[in-house]
Amino acid sequence: MNRTTGHQKAVAAADSAYVLNLRNIAKRFGATQALEDVSLALRAGEVHALLGENGAGKSTLIKVMTGVHQPDRGEILLAGEPIAIGSAAEAQRHGIAAIYQEPLLFPDLNVAENIFICHQNRGAITDWRGMVREAERILASLGVSLDVRSPARGLTLAAQQSVEIAKAISLNVRVLIMDEPTASLSAHEVANLFRLVRDLRAKGVAILFVSHRMEEVFQIADTVTVFRDGRHISTRPVREVTPQSAIADMVGREMGLLERRTPAPHGEKLLSVQNLARAGVFEGVTFDVRRGEVLGFAGLIGAGRTDIGLALFGIEPATGGSIRLSDSERTIRSPRQAMALGIAYVSEDRRQLGLSLPMSISANITLPVLSRYLNRLGLIRTGQERATAEQFRKRLAIRTPSVDLAAGKLSGGNQQKVMLSKWLNTHPTLLILDEPTRGIDVGAKAEVHAMIGELAAEGIGIILISSDLPEVLAMSDRVLVMREGRQMAIFDRAEADSETVMFAAMGQTTQPAITGAAA
Amino acid sequence: MTLPPILRRWETLLLVLLVAIGAVNIAWSPFYLGVGNIVNLFQLSIEKIIVALTMTLIIVNGEIDLSVASVMGLSACVAAYLFHAGIALPWALLASLAAGAAAGAFNGFWVAYVGLPSLAVTLAGLIGYRGIARILVEDRAYGGFPDWFNALGQQPWIGPVTVSIVVFLVMFAGVAVVLHGSALGRLVYVMGNNVQAARYSGVRVKRVKLLLFTASGTVAALAGLLYAARLGSVRGDMAVGFELDIITIVLLGGVSIFGGSGNLVGVGLSILLILNLRNGMGLANITGNTQTSVIGALLVLSVLVPNMAQTLHTKWKGRET
Numbered sequence: 001m002n003r004t005t006g007h008q009k010a011v012a013a014a015d016s017a018y019v020l021n022l023r024n025i026a027k028r029f030g031a032t033q034a035l036e037d038v039s040l041a042l043r044a045g046e047v048h049a050l051l052g053e054n055g056a057g058k059s060t061l062i063k064v065m066t067g068v069h070q071p072d073r074g075e076i077l078l079a080g081e082p083i084a085i086g087s088a089a090e091a092q093r094h095g096i097a098a099i100y101q102e103p104l105l106f107p108d109l110n111v112a113e114n115i116f117i118c119h120q121n122r123g124a125i126t127d128w129r130g131m132v133r134e135a136e137r138i139l140a141s142l143g144v145s146l147d148v149r150s151p152a153r154g155l156t157l158a159a160q161q162s163v164e165i166a167k168a169i170s171l172n173v174r175v176l177i178m179d180e181p182t183a184s185l186s187a188h189e190v191a192n193l194f195r196l197v198r199d200l201r202a203k204g205v206a207i208l209f210v211s212h213r214m215e216e217v218f219q220i221a222d223t224v225t226v227f228r229d230g231r232h233i234s235t236r237p238v239r240e241v242t243p244q245s246a247i248a249d250m251v252g253r254e255m256g257l258l259e260r261r262t263p264a265p266h267g268e269k270l271l272s273v274q275n276l277a278r279a280g281v282f283e284g285v286t287f288d289v290r291r292g293e294v295l296g297f298a299g300l301i302g303a304g305r306t307d308i309g310l311a312l313f314g315i316e317p318a319t320g321g322s323i324r325l326s327d328s329e330r331t332i333r334s335p336r337q338a339m340a341l342g343i344a345y346v347s348e349d350r351r352q353l354g355l356s357l358p359m360s361i362s363a364n365i366t367l368p369v370l371s372r373y374l375n376r377l378g379l380i381r382t383g384q385e386r387a388t389a390e391q392f393r394k395r396l397a398i399r400t401p402s403v404d405l406a407a408g409k410l411s412g413g414n415q416q417k418v419m420l421s422k423w424l425n426t427h428p429t430l431l432i433l434d435e436p437t438r439g440i441d442v443g444a445k446a447e448v449h450a451m452i453g454e455l456a457a458e459g460i461g462i463i464l465i466s467s468d469l470p471e472v473l474a475m476s477d478r479v480l481v482m483r484e485g486r487q488m489a490i491f492d493r494a495e496a497d498s499e500t501v502m503f504a505a506m507g508q509t510t511q512p513a514i515t516g517a518a519a
Numbered sequence: 520m521t522l523p524p525i526l527r528r529w530e531t532l533l534l535v536l537l538v539a540i541g542a543v544n545i546a547w548s549p550f551y552l553g554v555g556n557i558v559n560l561f562q563l564s565i566e567k568i569i570v571a572l573t574m575t576l577i578i579v580n581g582e583i584d585l586s587v588a589s590v591m592g593l594s595a596c597v598a599a600y601l602f603h604a605g606i607a608l609p610w611a612l613l614a615s616l617a618a619g620a621a622a623g624a625f626n627g628f629w630v631a632y633v634g635l636p637s638l639a640v641t642l643a644g645l646i647g648y649r650g651i652a653r654i655l656v657e658d659r660a661y662g663g664f665p666d667w668f669n670a671l672g673q674q675p676w677i678g679p680v681t682v683s684i685v686v687f688l689v690m691f692a693g694v695a696v697v698l699h700g701s702a703l704g705r706l707v708y709v710m711g712n713n714v715q716a717a718r719y720s721g722v723r724v725k726r727v728k729l730l731l732f733t734a735s736g737t738v739a740a741l742a743g744l745l746y747a748a749r750l751g752s753v754r755g756d757m758a759v760g761f762e763l764d765i766i767t768i769v770l771l772g773g774v775s776i777f778g779g780s781g782n783l784v785g786v787g788l789s790i791l792l793i794l795n796l797r798n799g800m801g802l803a804n805i806t807g808n809t810q811t812s813v814i815g816a817l818l819v820l821s822v823l824v825p826n827m828a829q830t831l832h833t834k835w836k837g838r839e840t
Contacts, residue, residue: 313719315719334721335718335719336723338721347719356709356712358712359712363705367705367709371702378701379700380700380701380705
């Protein structure tokens with residue numbers, strides 16, 4: 001009995017050592033289980049790193065902690081007391097603050113106003129002088145020299161981050177969430193930021209640190225937690241973690257859920273890209289695509305994969321390098337030009353960039369090649385339009401009562417099929433698919449995968465951009481890996497496995513990197 | 520909530536209102552149904568309803584052109600100025616149409632190629648083009664046009680129908696075909712819904728916008744000339760404020776101010792509704808100011824009712840699930 005009591009006491013003590021304790025959190029969006037029974041505990045004076053692939057559930061968890069989303073199940077304990085976080089304001093009251101890759105300052109307000117945006121000394125008259133003094137005090141305590149009267153607009157990203165941190169401190173923050181705070185900072189600025197983080201840690205703040213940069217995690221973190229597919233996989237002290245073990249945890253899903261596509265015979269070279277670049281976005285991209293080949297683009301979100309697609313399709317033309325199509329050099333400056341060269345780009349954003357939602361399915365499908373559907377007077381032959389739409393409806397099994405239905409009324413999977421139809425109807429030789437299965441259900445996903453196989457077999461060259469690593473690995477003949485605007489590697493089918501690709505995507509060589517806290 | 524789709528349409532509501540107004544007018548005035556009154560009813564607003572047709576294209580496309588009334592004034596002043604400078608009237612008229620096209624293209628350039636909001640660009644046009652018109656004619660009133668010109672705006676041509684009305688009817692049919700049957704019309708809708716999706720589909724969105732604004736300027740210039748012909752004289756402040764009536768007609772016709780929806784049937788009904796309402800109120804000796812207030816109230820309702828209906832509908836649905 002005594003022992004049990006002792007154990008219970010120990011548990012209680014351990015619990016109270018945690019500032020914020022999330023228990024068995026679950027959150028579902030439509031068909032996607034974003035978080036499933038996830039637990040995470042943050043200790044005072046500890047930097048807790050959270051790792052995971054795209055879609056692992058990190059952002060959702062942050063949104064639960066900051067009151068943006070309400071969990072479907074589970075409880076949140078603050079210093080042992082259960083709390084509800086119903087809104088961003090409540091999160092602030094509990095001392096939970098978050099800073100992001102892109103600081104969210106008001107550009108026209110000055111630094112002091114931004115720091116005190118949530119809690120200016122209310123009353124009839126704002127105490128400007130007091131506010132300025134207090135802002136200066138906080139920034140000084142951070143060792144940051146900034147004119148608190150200057151507007152936020154002109155500040156560097158690093159300075160804006162400092163203002164965000166000052167804002168958090170002014171709120172008496174107990175839990176600070178940092179969501180990829182270093183993604184747009186230089187090495188020097190990162191070093192400064194880490195000094196601030198260590199100061200906060202020394203003051204007893206619990207810090208949740210999300211980053212895709214493995215070396216930073218090992219520099220700053222005390223504890224490392226890995227999520228995968230909305231589940232908690234592991235939590236370990238940093239000394240027990242290596243880049244290899246972390247990445248294995250991040251990708252280590254059971255393969256075989258997705259069957260590898262049988263490769264189609266490859267024909268002649270369709271597209272050859274040399275040193276392609278767009279200033280400030282990506283550079284040094286070199287690859288080629290053959291008829292019947294599927295080239296996968298892997299990488300983390302923001303690595304520049306979509307930007308290459310946009311450059312090839314002329315939406316945001318490349319600023320350097322060369323593009324050769326069927327062995328003649330081309331510059332592609334507009335989507336129309338790209339289409340004339342046989343390129344089609346199926347956008348990742350169906351609703352914003354892909355479809356005109358209030359318009360009918362058939363009008364969407366014929367849009368890029370509307371001139372094919374005109375009679376001699378220049379009027380649209382709607383019968384012919386509908387006939388085309390009907391063909392695709394059968395071929396891609398678009399589930400709809402009629403092709404006259406507004407595209408917006410369809411499910412995500414069927415909208416995706418309408419997008420595919422629209423671009424197949426342009427008879428492309430090179431098809432760029434950007435996240436073709438994002439947010440669609442399993443059945444539709446399998447159908448899209450089958451379609452990719454069929455199209456490759458017909459001799460179309462395909463570039464498959466996807467954040468779904470198993471999908472890229474299963475569908476691609478070769479996998480090009482991007483990281484922060486640079487091409488890291490191209491792997492052949494045989495060498496591409498999830499760990500190798502994820503290593504490249506996270507900027508790790510296949511050899512073990514320096515591990516341990518090098519603070 | 521259980522109304523059949525046809526009765527939920529905006530056009531149905533307009534039709535019901537139109538019939539009601541017609542009935543009241545018939546009961547009120549013995550002159551209402553006379554051929555003279557019907558022609559007059561169109562004649563009095565003919566220039567506005569002509570410009571409303573191109574304005575429909577612009578608004579469905581998700582833009583707005585506030586400069587149309589100033590372009591009407593500008594075109595009339597250009598024609599009058601050149602004519603009085605000794606240039607043969609046909610050439611002066613052509614030059615004034617060209618000026619309208621140029622004014623529209625200038626608007627279109629800033630909107631399409633520079634990416635400025637059309638509200639700001641055409642507001643500048645509203646002020647700027649009016650300024651040019653006033654510089655050209657100062658505070659004079661130019662008259663003394665040849666009879667054939669004045670006849671364009673005033674004289675019956677086919678039966679009791681004037682040239683202006685024929686122009687309107689032909690243009691109505693033309694715009695209906697363009698908007699609802701042609702590739703251009705399809706692009707106008709697609710861009711109004713989602714200009715990014717149009718761009719990502721290879722639609723030359725800049726060209727379409729430039730074309731629409733140029734058409735708007737040209738048609739406004741034509742309307743300005745017809746107005747000059749009807750009045751028989753030209754002044755610098757001609758057609759001031761017409762843009763508001765024109766936009767009112769289009770919005771009351773069920774064209775969304777956000778672009779992407781609406782049709783020419785609605786605009787046609789809206790034209791009939793407003794003309795008959797004004798005519799009826801005129802026959803009933805209701806003052807112009809009151810007429811304007813009533814039409815203002817109609818416009819507020821036309822924006823409010825569909826939005827409120829939508830909100831209520833959503834709430835209702837939310838409660839069901």
